[in-house]
Amino acid sequence: MTPRTVKLRVNGEAREGQAEPRLLLADFLRHELHLTGTHVGCEHGVCGACTVIVDGRAMRSCLMFAVQAEGTEITTVEGLGTPENLSPLQDAFHRHHALQCGFCTAGILTTMTALLKEEPDPTPDRVREVLSGNLCRCTGYIPIVDAVLDAAEKIRAAKA
Amino acid sequence: MQPKPEGLDPKTFIGQPILRNEDARFLTGGGTYSDDVTRPGMLHAAILRSSHAHGLVRGIDASEALALPGVVAVYAWADIADIAQPIPIRLAPLVGLDRFPQYCLASDKVRFVGEPIALVVAESRYIAEDALNLISVDIEELPAIVDFAGASAPKSLLHDAHGTNIASAYEVQRGDVKAAFAEADYRRRETFVCQRHTGVPMETRAVIAEWDVAAQHMTVWGATKVPFPNRATLAKMLGLEDKSVDLIEVDVGGGFGIRGEFYPEDFLIPFAAKKLGRPVKWIEDRREHLLSAQHSRDVSCILEIACKSDGTILGLYAELFVDLGAYVRTVGGVVPAKAAQFVPGPYRIANVGCSVQIFLSNKTPVGTYRAPGRYESNFFRERLIDMAAHDLGIDPAEIRRRNLVLGSEMPYGIGKLVPYEPEGEYDTGDFVAAFERALQDSDWNALNARQGEDEDGWLHGTGLACFVETGGAGPKETARLVVRKEDGGINLFIGSSALGQGHETVFAQICADALGIPFKGIRVFHGSTTYLDEGYGTYASRAIVMGGSAVLNTAETLIETMKPLAAEALGFPNEALVWKAGRFETESGGSSIGLAELAAATAQEIRADGSFSSTRRTASYGTHVAHVAVDRRTGKIRLIDYYVVEDVGRIINPLIVHGQAVGGVVQGLGGAFLENLAYDENGQFLAGSFADYLMPTATDFPSIHCTSLELSRAPSNPLGAKGAGEGGTTAAGAAIGNAVSAALRKYGAEVHELPVTPSKVWSLIAQAKAAAGQ
Numbered sequence A: 001m002t003p004r005t006v007k008l009r010v011n012g013e014a015r016e017g018q019a020e021p022r023l024l025l026a027d028f029l030r031h032e033l034h035l036t037g038t039h040v041g042c043e044h045g046v047c048g049a050c051t052v053i054v055d056g057r058a059m060r061s062c063l064m065f066a067v068q069a070e071g072t073e074i075t076t077v078e079g080l081g082t083p084e085n086l087s088p089l090q091d092a093f094h095r096h097h098a099l100q101c102g103f104c105t106a107g108i109l110t111t112m113t114a115l116l117k118e119e120p121d122p123t124p125d126r127v128r129e130v131l132s133g134n135l136c137r138c139t140g141y142i143p144i145v146d147a148v149l150d151a152a153e154k155i156r157a158a159k160a
Numbered sequence B: 001m002q003p004k005p006e007g008l009d010p011k012t013f014i015g016q017p018i019l020r021n022e023d024a025r026f027l028t029g030g031g032t033y034s035d036d037v038t039r040p041g042m043l044h045a046a047i048l049r050s051s052h053a054h055g056l057v058r059g060i061d062a063s064e065a066l067a068l069p070g071v072v073a074v075y076a077w078a079d080i081a082d083i084a085q086p087i088p089i090r091l092a093p094l095v096g097l098d099r100f101p102q103y104c105l106a107s108d109k110v111r112f113v114g115e116p117i118a119l120v121v122a123e124s125r126y127i128a129e130d131a132l133n134l135i136s137v138d139i140e141e142l143p144a145i146v147d148f149a150g151a152s153a154p155k156s157l158l159h160d161a162h163g164t165n166i167a168s169a170y171e172v173q174r175g176d177v178k179a180a181f182a183e184a185d186y187r188r189r190e191t192f193v194c195q196r197h198t199g200v201p202m203e204t205r206a207v208i209a210e211w212d213v214a215a216q217h218m219t220v221w222g223a224t225k226v227p228f229p230n231r232a233t234l235a236k237m238l239g240l241e242d243k244s245v246d247l248i249e250v251d252v253g254g255g256f257g258i259r260g261e262f263y264p265e266d267f268l269i270p271f272a273a274k275k276l277g278r279p280v281k282w283i284e285d286r287r288e289h290l291l292s293a294q295h296s297r298d299v300s301c302i303l304e305i306a307c308k309s310d311g312t313i314l315g316l317y318a319e320l321f322v323d324l325g326a327y328v329r330t331v332g333g334v335v336p337a338k339a340a341q342f343v344p345g346p347y348r349i350a351n352v353g354c355s356v357q358i359f360l361s362n363k364t365p366v367g368t369y370r371a372p373g374r375y376e377s378n379f380f381r382e383r384l385i386d387m388a389a390h391d392l393g394i395d396p397a398e399i400r401r402r403n404l405v406l407g408s409e410m411p412y413g414i415g416k417l418v419p420y421e422p423e424g425e426y427d428t429g430d431f432v433a434a435f436e437r438a439l440q441d442s443d444w445n446a447l448n449a450r451q452g453e454d455e456d457g458w459l460h461g462t463g464l465a466c467f468v469e470t471g472g473a474g475p476k477e478t479a480r481l482v483v484r485k486e487d488g489g490i491n492l493f494i495g496s497s498a499l500g501q502g503h504e505t506v507f508a509q510i511c512a513d514a515l516g517i518p519f520k521g522i523r524v525f526h527g528s529t530t531y532l533d534e535g536y537g538t539y540a541s542r543a544i545v546m547g548g549s550a551v552l553n554t555a556e557t558l559i560e561t562m563k564p565l566a567a568e569a570l571g572f573p574n575e576a577l578v579w580k581a582g583r584f585e586t587e588s589g590g591s592s593i594g595l596a597e598l599a600a601a602t603a604q605e606i607r608a609d610g611s612f613s614s615t616r617r618t619a620s621y622g623t624h625v626a627h628v629a630v631d632r633r634t635g636k637i638r639l640i641d642y643y644v645v646e647d648v649g650r651i652i653n654p655l656i657v658h659g660q661a662v663g664g665v666v667q668g669l670g671g672a673f674l675e676n677l678a679y680d681e682n683g684q685f686l687a688g689s690f691a692d693y694l695m696p697t698a699t700d701f702p703s704i705h706c707t708s709l710e711l712s713r714a715p716s717n718p719l720g721a722k723g724a725g726e727g728g729t730t731a732a733g734a735a736i737g738n739a740v741s742a743a744l745r746k747y748g749a750e751v752h753e754l755p756v757t758p759s760k761v762w763s764l765i766a767q768a769k770a771a772a773g774q
């Protein structure tokens, strides 16, 4: 299978790379663009670890081919904040101890970032419902829900 | 909600809810997990696994695979036969187990679905996986053994040479069980089953190996848990000295007992890298993980209790049946041995007997998963105690209160219930205090008054479960402290591995207090064999007890090492100097010197090595309370609230301990309600994806309350720490079994089996109704 050139925007930058038609977007981001913050936990669409934001929507990058991402705008965990300048959601995760091993974290941060953009004031149940598409084996989810609600409040307060 | 630490000394780092050092990199995609490791010229491996539960390997033909462009090599048994060694048993060597080790590739037989048959190495993972389909394997199927009945009346033998499928069998006893049962007012005997389930970390296993021909040195990335023993195993298998092999621990996406043991791939990938002279990476996929990473639990028990009519427990007798799968892996008989040892739990039971049957089956080999053996036994015992309480007309809290070992009885001897260990004990503890605290936190009296209450078709039930477990001991752990020249900070190297628990933070807290220096200046390096000559690793909740104590000891050595240097620099005799808040001061006060100045003034590196060893285990204990509602029309179960109170001796970081407790509870609840590594009667595996193997999600268990206490310091280590991290998991199956049974009391239905699923509950209700002629 001959590789094709895939052009897209990732974290605000124009990027391109080579992808066989069957190359998963997750593998393309990780191994072709070297954005290894996106993780792969199941490769069958259940765990959510590979979630990235594609044109504003949280998508599982293990269920998309890289060639399908041609021309899209993608945000990965690397685009959410930096160690010196964490996003309000990342900061809330830190304060609430909402991560242990950190393997699920990227997918949860992207999922919740997309949620808070669409729904800035979700109820706890709504957060749980959306979060239920991501598996975390370490935390028991409770601190994650707390962190998301806390971040939502901070983001709203900053806007007000 | 931040956990409220109790009884803290605010002057120190130990005991403070310090936010974790490791978070920033994990939150921004900056972690380095195994699959993030890339080496120049790296090849990729995939493994052909048996799709048969049991069969004779008649032939393997890889010619088509080898012809595929991009395929570099295919290795099968014939390629490793001349150097192949079995995977050694590291722990719990019960008599007989060593007859059934696994080799890294199947030779003449396959014995479980998922057993490695061949290794493909190719230019990309995609090509390697394509090639798997091109290898033809001729297997002549044999009947599969899937349960004890099949194993003990063998129509088929897994390992023909040994003439049996029973890997080991033994009896242990303390007191006089026969006499106790003879004099008892009350006896009851029931059969319980704890299903096969396991750790399932979110990151799958991984091995990346690189052979440096010039240096004759092997480097392997992806190690964790016990890197030092695994290095020794790999070195031996490759015919190298230990020092010619290094295992590197990068960030690890969860372990829970199963990850980091020595697996076939831990030999196969380095073997291929050495043969080919190129780095080779293998990343397990999720199906492979569910198939071939160690399973756990899978214990059945016929348990009998003998009581006085006032509820005093006189004796327990357990017949345990433990399915170890097709081979005996690194952790040997830990699961059966610990299941047997913890049958009596935290109660004063003078007479305890266990008959343990450990059998082989055509299933994935079993290892240890968080609270190994304990989770199972807690379920069996706590269920039977509730049944006894009900029969005797005693409140479930009262029967426990009457039988819990008292603080005044500590240390409490628990006899010799483990064949390969000396007599055991519970070192310290106030079991009753933790128990009463749990009743208070959960408002037990109010909940108990609602047992069986029908609220619009939902039946309320609340269950109690008490536990104790011992851990935090074993081979010595080592540490090294180095004063950094550039800024006088400390580099802390530790043999303990980290699997996502927050060790970089916790060890820094301990070190900061030991030296009286700021937490920020301490950098922690852990788990890789390159850092230290020896060390061990992390299992059985030992990291803080052993590693933390090693840090304390090493800090003392460092101060002693630095003293003459400081004396020289300041021009005072050693005796005139005192170490205070990270500086040497003269007793009179006048002059002082800190770490940075000392490092700058000294030509050589300032460092100290130290270690800690202890064979005395620490006892962590506590109580779980579960409040459920069961829909009597559908069998659906809602967890309303869940409480855990545990004593962990000394809390280094309450934030992390609380996180471990809550996360541990949810894992335990996964085992209680959802998770099942199911097989059919032919040994075919039925749980090969996350759609089949259900784990807890965010909507399942929203209301969990954990309290960690510092009631009793451990005498065995200078920190006074006890194992933490398993207490949330260990009694979850037990508490849920009791809560659901309490809800179903009006039907007289009792939970005997985990997981407690809606369909099982529905059947229990239907059967009870049918029996009552309703």
Ligand code: FES
Pocket (backbone or CB within 6 Å): A039, A040, A041, A042, A043, A044, A045, A046, A047, A048, A049, A050, A051, A060, A061, A062, A063
């Ligand atoms: S890796 Fe994509 S959902 Fe699990």
Ligand code: FES
Pocket (backbone or CB within 6 Å): A098, A099, A100, A101, A102, A103, A104, A105, A135, A136, A137, A138, A139, B202, B253, B254, B500
């Ligand atoms: S933090 Fe480990 S899986 Fe979520």
